[in-house]
Amino acid sequence: xxxxxxxxLANHLPIIIPMVALLxxxxxxxxxxxxxxxxxxxxxxxxxxxxxxxxxxxxGAEEIVESATNDAYISNHEELAETFAVLSYxxxxxxxxxxxxxxxxxxxxxxxxxxxxxxxxxxxxxxxQTGTSGGEIMHEEIRANASNIVLPQSNSTQETEED
Numbered sequence: 001x002x003x004x005x006x007x008x009l010a011n012h013l014p015i016i017i018p019m020v021a022l023l024x025x026x027x028x029x030x031x032x033x034x035x036x037x038x039x040x041x042x043x044x045x046x047x048x049x050x051x052x053x054x055x056x057x058x059x060g061a062e063e064i065v066e067s068a069t070n071d072a073y074i075s076n077h078e079e080l081a082e083t084f085a086v087l088s089y090x091x092x093x094x095x096x097x098x099x100x101x102x103x104x105x106x107x108x109x110x111x112x113x114x115x116x117x118x119x120x121x122x123x124x125x126x127x128x129q130t131g132t133s134g135g136e137i138m139h140e141e142i143r144a145n146a147s148n149i150v151l152p153q154s155n156s157t158q159e160t161e162e163d
Contacts, residue, residue: 003060010054011134014088015127017047021095022120025113034102037113041099044116048092055085069137077133084126091116091123 025040027033058081062074094116101109136143 002064003057003062004064007054007057007061010050010057011131014047014051014054014084015124015131017043017050018088018091018120018124018127021047022117022124025117025120029113029117038099038102041095041102041113041116044095044120045092045099048088048095051085051088051092055081065137073133073137073143077130077137080126080130080133084123084130087123087126091119094119 021040021043023040024043025037028035028037028040058078062078066074094112098109098112098116100106101112132142
């Protein structure tokens with residue numbers, strides 16, 4: 001297993017886990033359930049922690065793919081990943097404060113939980129941007145200029161056109 005494999009294993013978790021956490025937190029607000037809110041906040045903390053291996057394995061993946069693609073795609077992804085990582089860590093800290101405040105029944109617990117919910121939308125926007133830019137590195141079909149790419153036709157399509 002090389003650095004690219006490790007990065008591919010790790011990079012989806014910091015994107016998917018906050019989505020799950022957001023849904024759980026929304027359910028906690030809808031049902032006015034402190035325990036459900038705490039579970040959502042804990043999942044956000046897990047997502048922040050799992051950002052670390054995704055970020056750390058990026059360098060190993062870069063070394064492997066840099067000769068196979070345009071460096072501009074790698075640079076763009078790296079910049080977005082740095083921003084996403086910082087925002088994810090901030091979200092994790094906010095979630096930890098919210099978890100503690102909710103657990104200790106502090107008066108500001110609801111405000112912190114609501115702030116986490118709103119800030120998670122910003123983080124998920126950057127998660128989407130980072131994920132898409134990472135995919136663009138090796139997947140030409142999802143790049144902005146994808147309409148310029150000619151994909152090969154399958155044999156069955158070619159046979160039908162010839163008849």
